[in-house]
Amino acid sequence: MMGYAAQKGLLPVSTASIEEAIRPNGTFVKSNLRTFALGPVTAHAPDQLAHILADTPTTASIDTLDTLIESRVRLLTAYQDEAYAKSYVDFVREMEAAVAARKLDGSELFVREVALTSARLMSYRDEYEVARLHADPKFIARLRHQFEGDFKITFHLAPPMLPGRDATGRPKKREFGEWMLPVFRILQRFKGLRGTMFDPFGYTAERRMERRLIVEYRALIRQVAARIDQSRLTRP
Secondary structure: OHHHHHHOOOOOOOHHHHHHHHHHHOOOHHHHHHHHHHHHHHHHOHHHHHHHHHOOOOOOOOOOHHHHHHHHHHHHHHHOOHHHHHHHHHHHHHHHHHHHOOOOOOHHHHHHHHHHHHHHHHOOOOHHHHHHHHHOHHHHHHHHHHOOOOOOOOEEEOOOOOOOEOOOOOEOOEEEOOOHHHHHHHHHHHHHHOOOOOOOOOOOHHHHHHHHHHHHHHHHHHHHHHHOOHHHHOOO
8 A cells, every 4th residue: 555655656665765665674674675576567657556466376276175285285295194184084075975965955064164264273383393384495495585694493392201390390391593493404304103003103192182182072072963953054
């Protein structure tokens, strides 16, 4: 909006002056300048902006149950493996069939919520997932896109094998330097150990609880699907 107003002459300063004011900020300089530049383009050449936006990749659609499941299958396959993702699909499709058999209007909303919640529970943020996300080249690429200059990276982590608790009773977080990036690349290769007897992190109370929640949620939803009626599907 500011870029648009500046291009239209509605501000008492020039676009060059605004750009110079953005640079000393030091944070998100490139992205802020690009965002500001869209304003003059919108004012001067809206057709060109429409062409740029048309060429911009969009996020995968989750408008339908099938596209939602597809997106979560990609997530869970990257998170663990294809077998893990298949167990997700099998459960969601089981609930879809169970509710469809009752011939209730609006049942697709129930199945959609099951699909969303189940995927969220199955992709809990453990040590392997933290390592995978930070080992992804996109992580560093996004940082370099947002920050300029010679910046340093500090990770705040709470390894379960280290002693100490914070004021809330949770494991105490400590600062780790950029040397953790190679460690993340190695650790994420061991995600296949997740939930097995060889998982060194899987014996903590938090990890046991996260795995238990998946089992308990599925049992609960199976009970709900067997008893649900039209009044419970109808939103006020």
